[in-house]
Amino acid sequence: MKQLTLIILAACALLMLVAALDLPDWGDPASPASSHLSPAFLEQGYGETATPNIVTVVLADYRSYDTMFEAVVVFAAALIVMVLLRRTPRTRRKVLPQRPQREGRDVVLRGAAQLIIPVMQLFGLYVVAHGHYSPGGGFQGGVIFGASFILLALCYNLQTVLERLREHVVLFCCAGGALLYAGVGALCLALGWNFLGYAALAGLLGITEVTAHSHGILAVEVGVGITVFAVMVSLYYDLASSGDLDEGL
Amino acid sequence: MIDQAPILIIIIPLVAALLLTLTGSLGDRWAYGLLIAALAASLGCALAALAAVLDGNQAVHYRLADWPPPLGIELVIDHLSGVVLVLIAGCALLTAIYSRHPASQDNPDRLNLYYALFALLVTGLLGMTATGDVFNLYVLLEISALSSYGLLARGRGPAYYATFKYLIVGTIGACFYLLGVGYLYIMTGTLNMAELAEILSRPELQESVSVRIGFTLIILGVWIKMALFPLHAWLPNAYSKAGTTTACLIAPLMTKVSVYIMLRMMFTVFSADYIFNRIAWSELVIYLASTAAVVGMLTAFAQRDLRKMLGYIIVAEIGYLAGGAWLATEAGFTGAVYHLLADGLMTLCLFMVVGAIIYRTGLTTAAAMRHIFQRMPVTAVVFLVGAASIIGLPPTCGFFSKFYLIQGAVQAGAWVFVAALLISSLLAALIFFRLLEVAFFGRFDEAAGAAPGAGGHGAAGPVAVAEAPWSMLLPMVLTAIAVLGLGLYTNEVVTYFIRWSVPAGF
Amino acid sequence: MDEIFHIVIAKYNYWAALVLLFIGLYGMIAKNNLMKKIIGMVIFQTAILLFFVSIGVKRGATVPIIEYTADHQPLLEAAAYANPLPHVLILTAIVVGVATLGVALAIIQKIQRVHGTIEEDEILAEMRQ
Amino acid sequence: MTWDASLLWQFDILILLMMVICAIAALSLKDLVSCAVVTGAYSFLICLMWTEMKAVDVAFTEAAVGAGISTVVMLATVQYVKRRSKD
Numbered sequence: 008m009k010q011l012t013l014i015i016l017a018a019c020a021l022l023m024l025v026a027a028l029d030l031p032d033w034g035d036p037a038s039p040a041s042s043h044l045s046p047a048f049l050e051q052g053y054g055e056t057a058t059p060n061i062v063t064v065v066l067a068d069y070r071s072y073d074t075m076f077e078a079v080v081v082f083a084a085a086l087i088v089m090v091l092l093r094r095t096p097r098t099r100r101k102v103l104p105q106r107p108q109r110e111g112r113d114v115v116l117r118g119a120a121q122l123i124i125p126v127m128q129l130f131g132l133y134v135v136a137h138g139h140y141s142p143g144g145g146f147q148g149g150v151i152f153g154a155s156f157i158l159l160a161l162c163y164n165l166q167t168v169l170e171r172l173r174e175h176v177v178l179f180c181c182a183g184g185a186l187l188y189a190g191v192g193a194l195c196l197a198l199g200w201n202f203l204g205y206a207a208l209a210g211l212l213g214i215t216e217v218t219a220h221s222h223g224i225l226a227v228e229v230g231v232g233i234t235v236f237a238v239m240v241s242l243y244y245d246l247a248s249s250g251d252l253d254e255g256l
Numbered sequence: 257m258i259d260q261a262p263i264l265i266i267i268i269p270l271v272a273a274l275l276l277t278l279t280g281s282l283g284d285r286w287a288y289g290l291l292i293a294a295l296a297a298s299l300g301c302a303l304a305a306l307a308a309v310l311d312g313n314q315a316v317h318y319r320l321a322d323w324p325p326p327l328g329i330e331l332v333i334d335h336l337s338g339v340v341l342v343l344i345a346g347c348a349l350l351t352a353i354y355s356r357h358p359a360s361q362d363n364p365d366r367l368n369l370y371y372a373l374f375a376l377l378v379t380g381l382l383g384m385t386a387t388g389d390v391f392n393l394y395v396l397l398e399i400s401a402l403s404s405y406g407l408l409a410r411g412r413g414p415a416y417y418a419t420f421k422y423l424i425v426g427t428i429g430a431c432f433y434l435l436g437v438g439y440l441y442i443m444t445g446t447l448n449m450a451e452l453a454e455i456l457s458r459p460e461l462q463e464s465v466s467v468r469i470g471f472t473l474i475i476l477g478v479w480i481k482m483a484l485f486p487l488h489a490w491l492p493n494a495y496s497k498a499g500t501t502t503a504c505l506i507a508p509l510m511t512k513v514s515v516y517i518m519l520r521m522m523f524t525v526f527s528a529d530y531i532f533n534r535i536a537w538s539e540l541v542i543y544l545a546s547t548a549a550v551v552g553m554l555t556a557f558a559q560r561d562l563r564k565m566l567g568y569i570i571v572a573e574i575g576y577l578a579g580g581a582w583l584a585t586e587a588g589f590t591g592a593v594y595h596l597l598a599d600g601l602m603t604l605c606l607f608m609v610v611g612a613i614i615y616r617t618g619l620t621t622a623a624a625m626r627h628i629f630q631r632m633p634v635t636a637v638v639f640l641v642g643a644a645s646i647i648g649l650p651p652t653c654g655f656f657s658k659f660y661l662i663q664g665a666v667q668a669g670a671w672v673f674v675a676a677l678l679i680s681s682l683l684a685a686l687i688f689f690r691l692l693e694v695a696f697f698g699r700f701d702e703a704a705g706a707a708p709g710a711g712g713h714g715a716a717g718p719v720a721v722a723e724a725p726w727s728m729l730l731p732m733v734l735t736a737i738a739v740l741g742l743g744l745y746t747n748e749v750v751t752y753f754i755r756w757s758v759p760a761g762f
Numbered sequence: 763m764d765e766i767f768h769i770v771i772a773k774y775n776y777w778a779a780l781v782l783l784f785i786g787l788y789g790m791i792a793k794n795n796l797m798k799k800i801i802g803m804v805i806f807q808t809a810i811l812l813f814f815v816s817i818g819v820k821r822g823a824t825v826p827i828i829e830y831t832a833d834h835q836p837l838l839e840a841a842a843y844a845n846p847l848p849h850v851l852i853l854t855a856i857v858v859g860v861a862t863l864g865v866a867l868a869i870i871q872k873i874q875r876v877h878g879t880i881e882e883d884e885i886l887a888e889m890r891q
Numbered sequence: 892m893t894w895d896a897s898l899l900w901q902f903d904i905l906i907l908l909m910m911v912i913c914a915i916a917a918l919s920l921k922d923l924v925s926c927a928v929v930t931g932a933y934s935f936l937i938c939l940m941w942t943e944m945k946a947v948d949v950a951f952t953e954a955a956v957g958a959g960i961s962t963v964v965m966l967a968t969v970q971y972v973k974r975r976s977k978d
Contacts (some may be wrong), residue, residue: 012792020784024777029465030442032772034821036841039455041820043445045847046840047327049826053836059828061846062853062948070850072320072329076383076395077854079270083376083399084861086277087406088868090369141827142947146857150955157963182277189271202263204322235857239960242864247967249871391851398858405865409872416872417885423866424790427803434855435783435810441848442817771900778907782914789918795976797923797969801930804961805914808937808953815946825945844945852949860956867968880972 056220058139066144067224067231071203074227075192077146078185078234085181085238092250113162120162127155135232139221145228149235157243165248168240174252177241184234191226203227261304262318262331265341266383268298269348273375280368284360287368291352291375298382299345306338310752317388325388326448332388336593336757340385340516343600347508348378350735354608355501356727358615362499363410370410374505377403381513390437390525391447393517394430397481401426404510407502408494415497422494425480425487432477439470440525452525462534471535474521482514483571484578485548492555492567496620500611503563508603511570512596515577519592522581523759532584541582546676548575553683560621562610565687566603569646572680573599579673580661586762588664593754595657598645598742602654605642605735609635612724612732625694632723634733636695641736643688645743648681653742660750775816782809796873796880800866807859811852818848903943910936921976923969931962 031038052064066074135148160168192203200207205223206216214222244252272294276287308316315334319325333341352374363370380400387393405426409419441447443466444455461467483491495507522531532538552572559565577599580592612635617624629636645654658677665673723729742749786809789802826846828836870880877885913933920926934957941950 009792013788016784016788016791020780023469023780026465026469027773027776027780028769030773030776033775033816034819035772036820036823038442038817039445040442040817040848041445041845044326044447045445045818045845048846049828049840049843050838052846053828053838059836060948061826061828061843062849065846065850066853068321069323069328070392073389073392073395073850073854076392076399077857079376079379080395080399080402080858080861082274082277083373083402083406084864086369086372086376087402087409087865090366090373090406091409091865091868091872093366142825142951144948146853147948147951147955150952150960154955154959157960161963179278182274186271186274186278189267189274193267193271196260196263201319201322202260202267203320206322242960242964243967246864246867246871246964247970249875249971391854395854395858398862402861402865405869409869416869416876417889420796420866420869420873423862423869424799424803427862428787428790428806431806431810435813438810438814438817441814447847447851774900774904774907778911781911785911785914785918793918794978795923797926797965797972798918798976798978800965801917801926804930804957805917805933808934808957811949812937812940815941815944815949818946819944823945825947827947849946849949852946853952856949856952856956860961863961864964867964870968871971874972881977 055217056224057217058221058224060139060141060144062142063138063144063224063228067227068205068220071192071227074231075185075188075203078188078231081238082181082185082234085178085241088242088245089178092245093252094250116162120158124155124159127158128152131155131232131236135228136225138228139224145231146235148228149232150239152232153236153239153243156240160243160247165244165252169244169252172240174241174244177237177244180233180237181241182234184230184232184237187230187233188227191223191230195223258304258308259318261301261308262316262333262386263320264301265298265305265345266331266379266386268294268301269375269379269382273372273379276368276372276375280366284367287371288352288356291355291371292349294375295345295349295352295378298378299342299349302338302341302345302382305333306342309333309335309338313756326446326451329387329389329392330448331386332449333386334757335753336516336519337385339593339597339753340513341382343597344378344381344385344509344513346738347600347604348374348381348505350604350731351501351504351608354504354611354728354731357725358500358611358728361615362501370407373403373406374501376400377407377505381509384513385516388449389447390440390449390452394434394437397430397433397517400510400513401430401481404506407506408498410499410502415494418490418493418497422490425490429477429480432473432480434477436470436473436475436477439466439473443467443470449520449525453527456526456530462530468535471521471526471530475518478514478518478521479578482511482518482574482578484574485544485551485571488548488552488571488574491571492564495567495570496561496564498563500614504604504607504611507566507570507607508600511574512577512600515574515581515592515596518578519581528584528759528762531582538582538584542579542670542673545575545579545582546672548572548578549676549680550575550683553680553687557683557687562613562620562622562624563607565622566606566610569606569684569687570603572684573603573646575680576657576661576677579670579676580664583661583664583668583670583673584762585664585667586758587660587667589758589762590750590754591657591660591662591664593757594653594660594746594750597749598653598657598739601735601739601742602642602645602652605638605732605739606646608728608732608735609639609642612728615728616722616724622691622694625691628695631721633721634729635724638732638736641739643691645739647685647688651743652739653746654739656743656746775819776813779809779813779816782806782812785809794882796870796882800863800870803866804859804863807855807862811855811859814848814852814855818845820844899943903940906936906940906943910940921978923972923974923976924966926976927962927965927969930965931958934958934961 131152134143138144195204195207198207205220209216209219318331320329383396556568645652648654648658786806823844826843917929938950938953
């Protein structure tokens with residue numbers, strides 16, 4: 008059976024490798040992908056949104072509808088993992104297995120974590136806020152911010168983090184970030200423009216339409232950041248403790 | 257406000273899902289009410305959008321973020337997607353009403369999170385149907401797929417392994433689709449469906465090997481998602497172990513939306529000319545579809561578990577749909593689209609009936625049908641309507657869809673498909689008559705031996721009426737009425753909706 | 763020889779993506795351990811992403827962040843920057859990938875809890891009993 | 892046809908080869924912890940590749956998600972299952 012799979016897949020692979028000769032050359036500036044839509048983004052994007060990072064522009068403005076669902080996908084993942092794994096008092100294991108306590112064993116690790124975590128969190132916020140001008144944005148910043156909490160849980164233990172960031176707060180952030188995103192869209196809709204048409208914010212904030220686009224991008228990036236941060240922490244909580252929230256890795 | 261209807265269809269369930277997560281402390285009653293309110297609003301918007309389409313007899317376009325396509329994403333609602341949107345929102349609303357008792361039975365705690373996943377799944381399905389952008393379709397495909405994994409894994413019994421299988425297969429399908437989109441993007445440079453269609457009709461791309469590979473990957477991905485015959489093994493296992501409400505929501509809608517995507521890809525992105533003259537797989541697909549129709553029904557015949565039986569019936573119905581779409585005749589296409597609507601309704605009908613029976617008796621085998629007419633008369637009548645529609649008896653919609661499909665097959669000269677349709681109808685009749693036999697006489701092998709179900713009813717003696725609660729009966733009866741109504745108004749449905757969506761080139 | 767060399771240079775990226783794709787697909791289909799299947803899935807998905815990003819490459823182009831010329835005017839020439847659209851699509855697809863991974867791992871933990879193993883043949887043997 | 896030296900094709904091919912090796916290793920190692928770690932290495936290599944292709948945003952994300960979070964959650968799962976795999 009395995010051999011058969013291997014042979015079939017190898018045949019398909021060979022076929023597609025040969026067929027790849029038909030594709031446009033790699034890195035060819037005249038290929039359809041590089042010459043059809045992308046010049047429009049690169050040439051108009053900056054003028055229309057006052058944001059130099061075109062990836063951010065396309066992500067959070069031209070294709071902001073996709074990005075909203077990107078936030079919803081991670082939200083859905085956190086929700087599903089929680090629904091699947093989280094044990095309520097009714098289904099919880101009666102006797103918790105003994106886990107090795109790590110008290111007083113990792114002084115160096117904790118010292119280093121104390122140094123790194125504040126810097127990480129600051130960097131995460133910077134990445135969210137500076138996504139207009141440099142690589143980064145809500146998603147990356149959110150992951151880094153969430154990773155700082157995971158690092159805390161790895162170096163200390165899960166309880167330490169849970170005391171600082173309760174489970175319902177995390178769940179609230181998961182949904183809240185996505186709701187902020189959808190809320191920005193709905194606000195534009197309520198102001199008489201299309202969904203996520205950031206130009207609507209111009210009248211509200213008293214700024215030009217171009218600046219409104221820039222502000223709109225920031226608002227939705229913050230929404231994505233909150234959701235992603237919370238989802239990463241939530242995934243870690245549930246997966247590392249198998250739903251008991253007693254102790255992680 | 258009416259011109260904002262297309263986006264509201266999708267956004268209302270989404271916001272409801274987010275709110276449902278946040279407001280867990282308000283109790284189950286609130287969650288149930290919020291879900292129903294959101295789905296009813298979504299259905300209203302879908303109807304408004306469909307009315308707007310009918311008004312101008314042309315597609316309604318909605319620019320997201322006010323960017324003109326192809327730079328931005330647009331929603332396109334035409335006759336086909338409008339009808340499918342109404343079908344999805346309607347089925348979801350009926351299932352939501354139905355879910356009052358069974359959902360709280362299956363989910364003793366955190367019902368609000370279950371409902372949030374429910375709403376997310378509906379969001380994904382609606383979004384997939386309405387979108388006019390191939391990549392956006394992928395994202396929404398993944399949303400609906402992920403939430404369906406979550407919902408299915410909440411079933412009873414060892415559903416986790418089946419769900420894992422489904423996850424692996426579903427991911428392969430979605431990734432094939434994504435890779436196909438990549439091939440199309442590399443050759444055309446756009447992601448908008450309308451523009452893709454325009455660029456792909458250029459002669460040099462008609463001959464291109466890469467475009468052909470892209471098409472193959474997309475269609476393969478969609479076939480995996482819709483469980484066409486050789487790729488169907490995941491479906492019955494995943495569906496049979498699901499919770500009642502989950503099965504009612506996923507079984508009628510997920511595969512139908514995949515079929516809708518197949519039609520969209522075949523006739524909107526590519527053209528009838530490209531598919532039937534350049535690709536020329538029709539023969540092969542018709543054979544696959546015919547095999548699916550016969551093998552699906554045969555396997556269903558061999559099942560004892562009611563929902564597994566229905567799962568294999570879905571596999572057979574998918575065969576009808578795929579065959580109809582690839583017949584390359586107008587009647588075949590009409591039959592496929594009409595059957596998409598009809599099948600959604602009749603599958604919903606049967607899954608609801610089975611859910612109600614399971615709710616009352618706790619049995620999932622055919623034995624649960626014992627004394628159904630005495631115990632649950634309304635449910636039994638609804639069951640008769642659904643069964644008649646699957647078999648294809650005249651006043652129901654199942655008859656007319658088969659009529660169109662056979663007409664299309666005869667026009668195309670696909671006698672294999674005609675034979676398969678007739679044989680599988682016969683098998684369906686056998687399946688359901690056997691269930692009726694159990695209901696009246698209780699034979700069907702040893703099924704009767706296990707018959708004395710919950711509620712203390714012995715096999716003999718007077719049987720008390722134990723009808724399902726009204727929150728389950730109402731949607732069931734409405735679905736049955738819809739099945740009959742769709743059949744009675746076949747002519748109108750075909751003239752006002754389907755005829756307009758028949759692609760050029762037949 | 764030169765001819766072949768140029769063909770290889772022009773296509774190697776697509777080839778690598780396709781090879782990785784099929785390695786991942788093989789892992790997903792043929793491996794017995796569910797964790798291995800998931801790892802195959804990760805490889806499969808990233809291979810597709812590699813393919814997509816390869817589309818966006820342009821010779822002589824730089825990262826798609828608008829630069830300023832000497833007199834502080836933005837340089838708005840499409841040829842100077844890589845194609846941003848595939849990058850955006852891939853950002854979204856990476857997120858979808860990690861979401862699927864999380865759900866898959868949760869289901870694996872559930873399978874371990876219910877069946878006590880994550881080897882496919884053992885699960886099937888147990889379910890048949 | 893010309894090819895631009897800035898694309899550094901030798902470097903690319905080296906990374907891609909290492910990626911293929913990592914992919915095969917991740918699927919064939921018996922120890923699931925090693926598998927998870929090698930998958931992390933694979934993610935890091937692909938991230939390097941993307942930086943080389945001027946897709947910095949994507950590389951940034953992959954470094955944070957693929958090499959970071961994914962590896963952590965995989966290791967988190969491995970602690971609950973049998974560490975040695977049969978294949």
